[in-house]
Amino acid sequence: MSATVAAVATPPGRGALAVVRITGPGTLGVLKKVFRGRTEPEQFKGARIYFGEIVHEGQVIDKVGVAFYKAPESYTGEDMAEITCHGGGLVPALVLEALLSAGAGLAQPGEFTLRAFLGGKIDLPAAAGINALSLVRTKNAHRAAMKRVSGETGRIFRSFREELAALLSECEARLDFPEDVPELDEAEFRERLSSLLLRIKSYLDSSGRAESLWEGVSVVIAGPPNVGKSTLFNALLGYERAIVHHEPGTTRDYISENLEMGGYLIKLYDSAGTGEFTEAVDRKAVARSLELAKSADILLYLLEPGSDLDYPSGENIVRVCSKSDLLRGPAPEGTIPVSAIKGEGLEALSREIIARAAEIAGGEEALLDRERSLLAEACACLSDALAEGVSLELLAESLWEAGRAMDRLLGLDLPRDVIEGIFSRFCIGK
């Protein structure tokens, strides 16, 4: 039997109300020690709210409402309660303290959702959606998260897995009982296999990157010192966030701000220049800028008119000709001319950013990197299975391997430590 654990589920800070959660078979036993109201916790019925007080060491901590959920009709599938108390820095912590001294343990981050998953109340894609709900800031991102919470993403994953299982069982039947089962209709079998492969591939193609959609598409402004990076950063933000100075090397570390563009959350970074610096602290800043540039979803690389440097190459690079007001002729081919000081070219640049953000994070579905690579792995196995002249044994082996990738996608048969690793990135009380 699992332990009974509790945590504050709402963020710390000033607020009207807060929620402290408790789950596990000992929920009522713990409440019995701290709750004083008209109804004794032993008499609590499921999905009801009881009003009363939390008392600890003879002192009334707060007047509260306790929503009690009886196993298995609760979020976690266990006996569970959500105590609504007054908000603020101290009260929820005192309520939690009372629960802990009455025998509850402290819940790990994501433990409530982990228990919901282990108890079969939600699937792994839905759990990721529940985590995303606390991150999302745009309606686009919210919609994608709710698709998971409502179970739609899990249903799609399971439909891939079921078709795979059907194909596999046909192979296995012929391997195990070659005399009793008619020979495989190879043409029909290949047809079904390739249509499954196609379905997964087009699903992959039509989906965006969940991490970028939920946590923000990272847009890094880079280039040599003094090309106008910080000025562009401020112009895109719409206010003076970064220090602009005519001396090179003014921005020593990168800074970042969030903004919304075209329905996407953008994490905009202003980096230190990538030029030659002699001071150690500057070299460190440059190293960090380079690292940031490498991982950027979109890299706005700035060069000013007359520069004898070249734009770097890479899929994530948008070539920007900064200080376009100083141009004496047309901007270099393939660049977007921008004068951050005059506000010229900002719209064209924004359109480019939004188009790329949509390419990266937009789409029918939002898939986590982990899910994308598992689906790609399954596709590779299905392609192997489709190769000419493959024996029935090898075919079955490839399908088994694809099946294992699908299992991991749904969190079936995943080792406990991997599962716990996934949930530990959630917030406390989630």
Ligand SMILES: Nc1nc2c(ncn2[C@@H]2O[C@H](COP(=O)(O)OP(=O)(O)O)[C@@H](O)[C@H]2O)c(=O)[nH]1
């Ligand atoms: N003419 C012109 N000067 C600019 C423009 N943007 C920035 N500057 C100037 O270039 C210098 C360096 O700007 P800054 O944004 O600090 O460059 P950073 O080192 O790349 O961050 C400052 O004197 C800015 O006023 C622009 O669009 N046109």
Ligand SMILES: [Mg+2]
């Ligand atoms: Mg700067």
